[in-house]
Every structure is written in C-alpha cells, then in structure tokens.
C-alpha cells in the first residue's frame with residue numbers, strides 16, 4: 001500500500017474542496033488509530049460528499065476509517081489498512097427537531113454535548129451520558145456501540161434510535177427506520193450498524209426519540225466495607241418498585257478517586273452510586289426507601305448529593321477511562337457482560353486473576369449486568385505488559401464463560417498478542433457477519449480488519 | 456374477485472415422504488381440506504400451502520428446511536396466524552411450518568428477569584407463568600391471548616403499553632435460528648451487547664424472511680406498584696386529539712394512551728359493555744404506571760390537560776374490575792366492529808403525534824370521498840393509527856374503493872413524515888407500497904441482506920420487498936375478505 005498519488009488527492013480535493021483535505025502531519029496526528037496514521041484526512045460537509053468520498057476510495061482501492069471526534073478510535077483491532085480518515089465533524093446540523101413530538105433528526109458529526117444544550121432549552125434530553133462525553137459525536141457513539149449508566153432506566157441507544165441514514169462501503173446512500181416513534185417498515189439496519197465501528201457503513205443522520213429532563217435529580221452514595229453488602233443493596237433495589245436512572249458499584253480503588261476524602265466514603269470501601277430523577281416526590285421516595293435498604297445491607301454510610309456536588313462526582317465516574325489513565329501509564333479496560341446475579345462471582349474472579357498476575361485492579365459494576373475491569377499496571381515496561389496481556393487473556397476467557405467480554409481500551413502493543421474481541425471459539429454467528437460485511441462493503445473499504453473475526 | 460395464482464404446485468412425492476419420515480405422518484397435513492385453514496391469517500389475504508407441518512424440536516425444523524431447500528420448495532413460518540399483513544401465508548405455496556407444538560417455556564430466571572421460550576409460546580402465557588413473582592412480558596398486542604412470541608419477534612409487535620416500555624425488539628436478547636441451509640445459529644445471548652454485529656436487532660421484525668426462529672431469550676419487567684386508568688370523554692374528536700398532542704408536548708409519559716372514536720366505541724359498547732358513554736365523540740383510555748408518587752403527579756397532569764382540552768368527563772377506574780372492563784373494550788374493539796359488516800379492513804400507519812388532529816380530519820375526508828364510514832381505534836400516544844374501513848367485499852366496486860381509501864390514508868401518513876406500518880408489518884399487504892417510503896438503493900440493500908440469509912428466496916417469498924416481477928405476477932391490491940378475527 002502506498003500513499004494516494006497526487007492525482008488521487010487532487011480528485012479528492014475536487015470533491016470536497018482543498019480546504020477540507022488535510023495532509024500535514026500535525027493535523028493527521030489527530031486521526032491516529034492504534035498509533036497508525038492515515039495519509040490524508042477529509043472533512044465532508046454533506047452526506048452526498050461522504051458517498052462521493054467512499055466511491056472515490058473504492059475506485060482508488062484505498063481504505064477509509066470514519067471518525068467523529070476521535071475519542072473511541074482505539075476500539076477494535078488495528079485497521080489492516082488505513083489510508084484516509086473521513087472526519088464527519090462538519091456534518092453537525094440538526095435536520096429536524098420536533099419537541100412537541102419528542103423526536104429528533106440530527107447529523108452524525110454533531111457533538112452530543114452541543115445537541116444536549118439545544119434539547120435542554122426545551123426541557124428535553126437524550127440519555128447518552130458516557131465516557132468522553134464532552135467531545136463525542138452522535139455517529140461515533142453509535143458506531144462504537146457505547147452505552148452509559150443511564151441504561152438502567154432508559155436502555156441503550158439501540159432502544160431509542162428510530163432510524164438512520166448512512167453511506168455503505170459501495171458509496172451508496174441508504175436509510176432504514178424513520179422519524180416516528182413506532183415503525184416496523186423494512187429491515188432495521190440502523191440497529192445492525194450500532195457497534196459496527198464503521199465497518200459496514202458511515203452514519204450520516206440519526207433519528208432519535210427524546211426524553212423529558214427530570215425536574216429533580218439526586219445522587220445517593222452508599223459505602224460498604226465488603227462487596228457483598230454492595231451487591232445486597234443492588235439486589236434489594238432492582239427487586240423493589242424503585243426506578244433509579246443509574247446503579248453503579250465501584251470498587252475501593254476507584255471510589256477513592258471519585259471524591260476527595262469524605263466521611264461518607266471511607267477509604268477501602270465499596271461505593272454504590274444510585275442516580276435518581278423525576279418529580280421531587282419521586283426523588284424523596286427514593287431517599288426514604290434507599291435509607292432503609294442501605295441499613296439492611298449494612299452500609300457504612302449513605303449520603304445524598306444534589307446539584308453541583310452531584311454533577312462533579314457523577315461526571316467523574318462517567319469518565320472512568322480517564323481515571324484509569326490518571327492512575328496508570330498503560331491501563332487496559334476489559335468489559336464483561338453477564339447476568340446481574342453473576343456480577344459478584346465474576347468480580348471476585350477478576351480480582352483474583354489480576355492479583356495472580358500482579359496487576360493492580362479496580363472494578364465498576366453496572367447494575368444491568370456489565371462489569372468493567374480496570375487493569376492498572378504501574379509501569380509500561382515489556383514485563384508489565386506481558387503480565388497485563390496474561391490477565392486480559394484470562395478475563396476474556398472468564399467473560400466467555402459468564403456471557404461475553406471484550407477489551408474496550410488498552411495499550412496498542414497489547415493488540416499484538418490479544419484479540420480484543422474476546423473468545424469467539426464457541427460462537428457460530430461470525431459467518432453471517434462476514435457475509436453481511438460483503439453486502440455492505442464488498443471491497444473492504446471501510447475500517448478493514450477492525451471488527452470481530454478480522455472483519 | 457381475487458386473482459389467486461395458478462393452483463399451487465403439488466409437492467413432489469419424495470418431499471412429502473421425507474417430511475412424513477422426519478416428523479411422523481400425524482405432523483404433516485397435505486390433503487386440501489386439511490390445509491384449508493392455513494390459507495388465512497388475520498389479514499385480508501388468502502394463499503394456499505401445499506402442506507402444513509408441526510415440528511417439535513429445533514432438529515426437526517432444521518431437517519425439514521433441508522428437505523425444502525433440496526427440493527426447492529418455499530417455507531413459511533407460522534405462529535397463531537393472527538398477523539394482519541399476510542406474513543404467515545404461503546404466497547407461493549409450499550410448506551407452512553406451524554410452531555404451535557414448540558410451545559414450551561424452557562427456562563425462567565426470576566432473579567435476572569429473563570425467560571427462554573420456544574417460538575410457539577402464547578404471549579400472555581409467558582406473563583401468566585411469571586406474574587406470581589411480580590414480573591411480566593412487556594409487549595402486549597391486543598391479540599396477546601392468541602398470538603405467539605415467535606410471531607411477535609417476526610413482526611416486532613407492539614401493543615398499548617409499548618408507549619412506555621418499548622416494542623418487542625427492546626425485550627429480546629437472543630435468538631436461536633434455523634437458516635435456510637439447515638444450520639442452527641445462535642445470535643445475541645442472555646446478556647446484552649454480545650460483541651459483533653447486532654444480528655438479533657436485524658432479525659427481530661424481519662417478518663420471517665431471514666430465518667426460522669426456534670428459541671427466544673426475552674427480558675421480563677417488574678410490575679409497577681401503582682396503576683391508574685383514566686377514561687377521558689370528549690364531545691369533539693378535535694378535543695381528544697388535541698389532548699394527545701398536549702400530553703406529548705408536555706412530555707407526560709403515560710404507559711398507554713389509546714383512542715376510540717364515537718362510532719367505534721358505540722360498536723364496542725353494544726358488544727362488550729365496557730362502560731363507554733354512548734353519546735361521546737371520542738374517548739381516550741390513558742393508563743399511568745409506576746411509583747405511587749410518580750403516578751399521582753402524572754394523573755394530576757393528565758387530568759389538567761384533559762380538562763383544558765374540554766373533556767366532558769375524566770373518569771378514574773375505581774378498581775381492577777372496572778379497569779379490566781375498559782381494557783376489554785379496547786382490546787376487543789376490532790372484533791366488535793367486525794360484527795357490523797361483511798368485511799372490514801384494519802389499516803396500520805404511523806404519523807408524528809403533532810399531526811394527529813389534521814390526520815383524523817384527513818381520514819374523515821377520505822372516508823367521505825370514497826363513501827365509507829371509517830372508524831378509528833388506535834395507539835394514539837405513539838401516533839400509531841388503525842383506521843377501520845367497513846364495506847362489503849362481495850361488491851367489486853366497494854372493494855376497489857376500500858383499497859383506494861386505504862392507499863390514500865397511507866399516502867397521507869408518508870406525506871406528514873410517518874411510516875407505512877407501526878406494528879402489523881409489511882407482509883404481502885404493503886410490499887408494493889415500499890417504494891413510496893424507500894429508494895431503490897434502500898430496497899436493493901434490503902434485498903441483498905435478505906439473500907445472505909435466504910439466497911434462493913424460498914423462505915417466506917413475496918413478503919416485505921416489492922415483487923418487481925412481470926406485471927402478470929403482480930398481485931392485486933389487498934382484498935378485504937373476512938371479518939373472522941378473534942373477538
């Protein structure tokens with residue numbers, strides 16, 4: 001593979017304007033994927049330009065990686081080929097927003113934070129709090145399959161994405177779904193594209209249902225000397241009629257990082273964070289019932305945070321990958337999906353595994369059945385990396401036993417020895433995925449090699 | 456009247472013989488009088504299968520699919536046959552695979568709020584099996600006493616309460632599939648977010664055109680602690696639709712918000728005695744669910760909106776009996792209306808909720824233009840319309856007008872930014888309308904994805920995608936024929 005020739009670049013410049021083709025090293029450094037740089041980056045301003053770029057790349061046999069603001073580009077395996085980054089950040093318009101219908105159509109390059117500001121003016125929101133919140137774009141979060149703590153109440157983006165427009169690897173514009181809140185017309189390609197890391201198509205427009213902003217909110221933090229207490233509180237909560245927005249269990253190593261020492265979160269304690277939203281009476285009801293539940297689960301303390309202190313702590317937890325980077329020079333984050341009832345056993349197993357390989361570890365348990373294992377080696381030497389790799393490998397194995405697992409974040413070197421998509425030996429659905437890739441992107445133009453099974 | 460295709464092919468002797476060997480002769484129907492029942496589903500379409508089989512295991516399904524594939528015979532899955540778009544009909548003849556004997560609940564995990572079921576489990580039976588533990592299966596189509604979870608998965612079925620809790624796809628975690636080559640593939644799992652493409656999301660709602668589903672893992676919800684059911688009575692339809700618009704605009708989120716117009720509610724009242732006032736122009740059945748405190752606040756808000764929008768009366772169901780009666784009125788509305796006419800045609804379209812008032816005007820106009828009384832009983836909170844056209848299918852002129860009226864309604868839905876179907880599916884009813892909503896490129900992509908799963912087009916042929924065959928083979932527009940829907 002060689003750099004696109006000047007003639008090819010000139011054709012690209014003809015498509016989008018020379019101003020929107022970047023080739024200088026400084027600009028390109030922003031588009032690194034696992035340390036790998038493209039020859040050029042292009043910034044289309046319309047969906048039609050995206051389609052033209054893909055057709056151009058196809059004709060030139062070049063490989064593209066679509067990007068939003070680049071916060072999650074290190075997900076998946078390193079691309080097999082990477083010539084040009086398609087930076088979608090100029091696709092940042094709201095196409096239609098009908099607050100009275102609670103529906104929204106927005107271009108894929110729009111930043112979530114900017115969108116939220118618009119929604120907030122109408123007392124509405126999208127439950128899209130997740131890591132890299134301030135920078136991430138709609139298209140990026142969809143393509144990366146991210147979800148956040150609000151999933152407890154609102155579900156994942158797949159549950160409130162109503163439809164999408166996209167450009168396939170053949171450079172064809174297509175769509176699925178629609179803008180109405182209920183619709184079963186045709187195949188749901190927009191769901192298929194969620195989590196596809198831009199390997200099937202490039203999102204250009206996404207349609208969502210919006211939600212009312214809760215009139216009142218509070219964050220409750222209960223602390224426990226042992227994981228068992230924290231798990232007991234989780235169980236009591238989900239078996240109660242209460243309707244928390246989010247329910248996160250945080251191991252002592254991470255809990256300490258959330259807030260400067262506070263009496264209500266003694267060091268060495270697990271923290272259970274319960275975010276609650278709704279009418280004031282609803283929040284108060286939660287406060288009342290939670291106090292009782294925390295007592296029966298033998299919580300060391302229970303505190304309530306509102307307003308600023310709540311936001312500060314909450315956004316710190318939301319950005320847990322950044323916390324991992326604060327703690328360790330070469331962190332890895334493994335995500336394990338399991339049944340909620342298995343969270344405790346899996347957490348213990350993760351701690352044991354990390355301990356055996358002498359890798360410091362912190363855990364984040366999401367009530368719906370997700371365990372984030374933060375492996376936090378204190379150096380980035382070859383020796384620590386080897387131990388890290390061994391621990392990650394075992395965790396992926398454990399994940400496959402309990403449900404599924406993948407590596408969400410790790411030093412690029414690790415990907416030479418570990419497949420971040422986890423153990424797929426017992427699965428038989430990869431053949432279908434390969435065939436779908438063939439349909440959407442027959443020439444392997446989009447993100448080649450980044451997805452599961454070498455797709 | 457109905458241009459039925461050339462008599463379906465007869466099955467080759469060896470096809471039938473091998474099916475009988477595989478499933479036992481008692482599980483294979485092939486005499487014309489035996490397969491007659493399977494010419495119909497809940498829709499207005501008709502198509503006769505060559506044989507009907509009743510597998511009991513995934514292996515049997517895989518085996519019969521291999522036989523069909525070998526002999527190039529079409530295969531069509533069927534649950535309870537309540538579908539309203541002809542999805543379960545053997546449009547090109549062949550084998551109808553009825554899942555009624557794969558109706559076991561395989562596993563219930565109360566702690567994790569999951570269940571694993573075979574596709575033939577009746578929707579309501581799952582809820583009955585878990586309600587002792589305060590759990591239920593959220594998708595609640597009005598046909599839930601009869602329809603199967605396999606059928607729900609295929610159609611991505613909704614129901615009154617999907618306004619708050621989402622449709623079938625939001626409650627399905629994993630599937631076991633039998634592909635047309637006879638292979639058995641598992642997609643998704645017991646836990647969400649299985650790494651890789653979301654094949655479960657693609658399969659749910661694919662109307663039985665991609666694979667036969669032999670096992671389904673679903674999520675169960677915890678029943679709310681408080682429920683309030685309100686009946687708001689209006690003297691003008693406009694006031695009722697304005698109420699729905701205002702409830703949505705204020706972002707009040709009821710669990711259900713259903714509308715019956717005056718004409719429909721009188722038909723229902725005659726039959727069900729649900730307690731609907733006979734002189735009303737429209738009623739809204741609004742249900743609020745959740746934490747007691749949340750329900751209190753919402754009930755007050757809804758009451759306020761209804762009053763401002765000139766509701767004549769807002770009645771709160773006093774007890775469970777009254778609540779059940781109101782819901783019986785809603786859930787049996789189609790059956791009740793069906794008694795009034797030799798034939799009726801239930802449409803299914805979606806509009807943005809802000810367009811509700813003008814849309815009901817438009818439907819009334821369309822009715823006047825084509826000379827029909829069109830009733831409306833529908834999921835108003837989602838903007839999911841169900842106009843019902845009553846007519847006599849024995850009269851060719853009435854038939855043609857009914858079809859034209861129905862197409863005009865669909866056109867209106869699309870013109871205001873809506874969709875062709877909210878829950879009944881495209882099936883064979885609306886496949887020829889697909890180009891009005893999707894471009895050639897959109898449809899081509901759907902076709903190619905279908906071909907990945909269904910390369911020879913043997914699985915449920917003639918559904919979802921427009922036929923695009925020679926004119927001689929394009930079937931006539933939907934012909935409303937019967938009114939024998941379950942009451």
Ligand SMILES: Cc1cc2nc3c(=O)[nH]c(=O)nc-3n(C[C@H](O)[C@H](O)[C@H](O)COP(=O)(O)OP(=O)(O)OC[C@H]3O[C@@H](n4cnc5c(N)ncnc54)[C@H](O)[C@@H]3O)c2cc1C
Nearest residue numbers: 532534535536537538542597603605606609613663668878
């Ligand atoms: C009175 C009445 C009220 C209704 N109310 C609602 C409502 O409120 N909401 C709503 O969404 N629908 C409603 N429906 C429509 C219908 O009940 C639903 O579409 C239901 O999901 C169909 O289930 P079924 O078991 O009857 O499927 P069928 O009609 O037998 O089949 C439907 C489709 O599923 C496919 N299929 C069935 N089983 C399988 C399988 N195992 N694998 C692959 N494909 C399969 C068939 O091929 C077909 O395409 C109503 C119908 C009636 C008659």
